[in-house]
Amino acid sequence: MIKKILAIGLSMLLIISMVSCSKKDEKVDKYATKMDTIMHLTAYGPNASKxxxxxxxxxxxxxxxxxxxxxxxxxxxxxEAAGKEYVKVHPEIVKIIKTSIEYSKISNGAFDITVSPLIKLWGIGTDEERVPADSEIKDKLALVGYKNISINEADNSVKLMKAGMAIDLGGVAKGFTADEIVKVFKKYGVNSAIINLGGSSIYTLGEKPDKTLWSVAIQNPRKEKNEGNIGIVKLNQGALSTSGDYQRFFIKDGKRYHHILDPFTGYPADAGVMSDTIRIDSSIPDCNMLADILTKVTFVSGIEKGMKIIDSIEGISCMAVTTDFKIYKSSKWDTKIEDLSTDFKLAN
Known part of the structure; x- marks a missing residue:
């Protein structure tokens, strides 16, 4: 078994930032390891550090x-209380779960936070990663189903209706967190910043001090970090999120087993996508949280179904890379891509 986990955790994107050129636009960079990933916040202005x-x-x-x-x-x-009772929780947890359920419905179950029993069974990214037996996967699949989440909004309580069920917010929490960081930045009057939460959740706030677009490199999913990119995307203000089969995975008997599980099969998603990037306009509420969710939707659903879902939602676009090294773009994708790698070909 060959274990291959990127040193930066879930990092997928390399932020290319410009050094500020005036005291008024003083740049502050800070890093921290949180949520099991390296976070990098860059902000400009007198209150940036605070x-x-x-x-x-x-x-x-x-x-x-x-x-x-x-x-x-x-x-x-x-x-812990699955199958037993409702648990009163913070209103923000209710919001995250409600949004997750909403997009589970929109995606016909391609996104489902109740895959936690399967995540633990596979253990991908841990010292206990393995390929489970079909019978084990079948047993855990019986516990997967967002329709068995019950929310009592009157007192902000949540119940999982089956004993043994469990939720995991790993596919949505960083996006929600990015939205909250944007609120903090605006509170301090920061009008130019870039939020990089492990590379999987990116938000560009306002313009760069030099008035140019932000530049973000999207990693080539078949090369090591910093050794090759699909291309450079040019961004104005908005959310960008990428998911791929190269972030956490292991290889056994020549087959790649990655961490994005298919709620229908219980196995790592195998819809022909190896990386996809969602772009959402900043005018869309909770844009980072939605971007986080929708990368998994496209990855699990595949190009045809995934792009149809993306095209049906206002203010959202997608670029996806398939296992045959083709790049597909949704009908609303208008983000400029520079330095496109010759490893890939545009399919549309």
Missing amino acids: AIDEAFKRVDEIEKIASSSIDTSDVSKIN
């Missing part, structure tokens, strides 16, 4: 309630 410090405190607050690996978190309490 804004970043408070933003990282906000990340800690969210992790304490949303992480399934923290025993005292709201998510852990929900999972």
